[in-house]
Amino acid sequence: MKQKVTLKQIAKELDVSISTVSKALKGSKEISEDTRQKVKAFAKLYNYKPNNIALSLKNRKTKTIGVIIPEIIHHFFTTVIGGIEKVANANGYNVIICSSNNSFDKEVLNMELLASGSADGFIISVAKETQQKDDHHHILETMNQGMPVVMFDRVIDELICDKVIIDDVRGGQSATSHLLLNGCRRVALITTVDYISVGKLRTKGYKRALMAYDIEVDDDLILKIEDVSNCSDSIHDFLKDKDIDGVFAVNELFAVTAARVLKNQGKTIPEDVALVGFTDGILSKHFIPSLSTVSQHGVQMGERTAQLLIDKLEKNEEGIEEYKTVIIDTSLIQRESTQKKGN
Amino acid sequence: MKQKVTLKQIAKELDVSISTVSKALKGSKEISEDTRQKVKAFAKLYNYKPNNIALSLKNRKTKTIGVIIPEIIHHFFTTVIGGIEKVANANGYNVIICSSNNSFDKEVLNMELLASGSADGFIISVAKETQQKDDHHHILETMNQGMPVVMFDRVIDELICDKVIIDDVRGGQSATSHLLLNGCRRVALITTVDYISVGKLRTKGYKRALMAYDIEVDDDLILKIEDVSNCSDSIHDFLKDKDIDGVFAVNELFAVTAARVLKNQGKTIPEDVALVGFTDGILSKHFIPSLSTVSQHGVQMGERTAQLLIDKLEKNEEGIEEYKTVIIDTSLIQRESTQKKGN
DNA sequence: TTTCAACACGCAATCGATTTCGTTGCGATT
DNA sequence: AATCGCAACGAAATCGATTGCGTGTTGAAA
DSSP: OOOOOOHHHHHHHHTSOHHHHHHHHTTOTTSOHHHHHHHHHHHHHTTOOOOHHHHHHHHTOOOEEEEEESOSSOHHHHHHHHHHHHHHHHTTOEEEEEEOTTOHHHHHHHHHHIIIIIOSEEEEOOOHHHHHHTOOHHHHHHHHTTOOEEEESSOOTTSOSEEEEEOHHHHHHHHHHHHHHTTOOSEEEEEEOTTSHHHHHHHHHHHHHHHHTTOOOOGGGEEEESOGGGHHHHHHHHHTTOOOSEEEESSHHHHHHHHHHHHHTTOOTTTTOEEEEESOOHHHHHSSSOOEEEEOOHHHHHHHHHHHHHHHHHOSSOOOOOOOEEEEOOEEEOOGGGOOTTO | OOOOOOHHHHHHHHTSOHHHHHHHHTTOTTSOHHHHHHHHHHHHHTTOOOOHHHHHHHHTOOOEEEEEESOSSOHHHHHHHHHHHHHHHHTTOEEEEEEOTTOHHHHHHHHHHIIIIIOSEEEEOOOHHHHHHTOOHHHHHHHHTTOOEEEESSOOTTSOSEEEEEOHHHHHHHHHHHHHHTTOOSEEEEEEOTTSHHHHHHHHHHHHHHHHTTOOOOGGGEEEESOGGGHHHHHHHHHTTOOOSEEEESSHHHHHHHHHHHHHTTOOTTTTOEEEEESOOHHHHHSSSOOEEEEOOHHHHHHHHHHHHHHHHHOSSOOOOOOOEEEEOOEEEOOGGGOOTTO
């Protein structure tokens, strides 16, 4: 078991100084061609790799990006991560991913951990609990220490920093409009409680779409789900005996659960009830019938997010402190769940 | 923007030495009660946090675990990560996740990166390409440098290290037996090409189950899919006009794709054809009909894996070099896809 | 022979924190 | 008065790598 080889050891073996070794490896012309070759050969032989920790300490930068997301078991977030990694790696950064598990405390812990030397900047989508408590001192503190932060998807309006979001209102509106356009007139909405920002916004879009069609919003057709873990019961009770011809669900889980409930009630999709979801994940794609949905373009979102952060990290001087909010276009993906046969 | 405060700055402000500050903060009784209080108060005020990088350099350990997985957009791996994080955090470790995107080169890069100071040990499930090339010098080198490595799921037999796997053969066997037990006699298998270890093993289990029932293996009923991205066509061609009453698919994607193809062919599940998948992900759970499947208990797998690694990391001396292979039980989850109505 | 570049290399500071081993100063003991 | 012991603190090495600057050696020019 040969331990990691350091400059010091190479120096001793070759009977030169540490500085000479370092310079030789970097190809400095300060060192004679002869010595340079010798050192390089030796380093190759022993598979020398500079110690990242030491480099980070010296350079005061780690070349890594910290990513904190609410849950890693979530297709949308993983696609975003894909985009982040793509851009990060292309720019010589690597990525540390931490999940907060939707816990406020763990989010704070993760930030402190990464902030104390492990990352140069942050990409974060806040935990459910954080949105609920509306407490974001930890993010503010991190920013005050001079670390750039970019938020995505679940952002906090009060914080002044770069953000990448989708236009959830328009997404919700276009989903609902799509149903209306397909002839639906009694469209139910299955959404989250209001403190989840994206749920609230998509709900807003739903209402706008109805208004644009001069249809009055009927609160009896709106279900706000508190406890996601047994949303099935809520949806079952909600849809029971309800006279509807369309459903807009603000996420995949609600959508497929609604589909199942409808089927149990003897309704067929899309003939009796058309259905639109949100987030273009594997569920929507593979479900039978496949689900029309609003795509958030997660990969693109990740790419833009990472690029914003890297721009901030690499702008040499404090420059102009300007913060952007990038809005990623959503697009409606039409699939079987809104496609009446013969259409 | 107050920059991060260091020991040095505190020392200067309080007009004491760096060592005094350090000792005071650690509550050393070498320092007078008076000074201790002063330093602590000051540190609290300025929100001092020791720099992790410096600590890592000094202690020659980072207290972080590097995890390398083939793809992060994969429900099974994310559940494993959940288990890893749980155990790691409970033991004061944090977790860095890198995805190799099933690329051999990226896997090597990631390892080198993390090995050069960023992590104390590794948890890895190798990329598809790595299995195909059967090249694992990078893992061997890392181990030779004294870094503990634990492999899970997609392991490499030749490497001597801790491993956590499931018994894929038995999993495949029990899935197939379940179909046979439910009366199926012509069971098709949809699997991967042979160099994917888990596919090969599950295939073996399939054959064993048939043999136990004295049914001859019919190669016409076995489909080995090379190109996952358009498995739909392959499966379509494969199932066309085939006289079968059961299908065992070695992963979720193959299972739902088969379900769709069967439906297009006018067959119903489970009445005409029963279906069993592998991996208990969201697809299996939410599909209609919900899919019977073999659960790999990803969380538990992650927990065991992390525990093995931490044990290796914390055993003080080189001790006994012994390596375990832990086999996680699989369990068959029965759902609608094998449950004939009225059963 | 003297002088002066140029060359090739080493010293030492630095990043931030820890820790061992001194080194003060002061009261107490003999 | 000399010595001892203890309390309280500082200097410096250390982890691994980088880099500006100083220095010794050499050859060649004057």
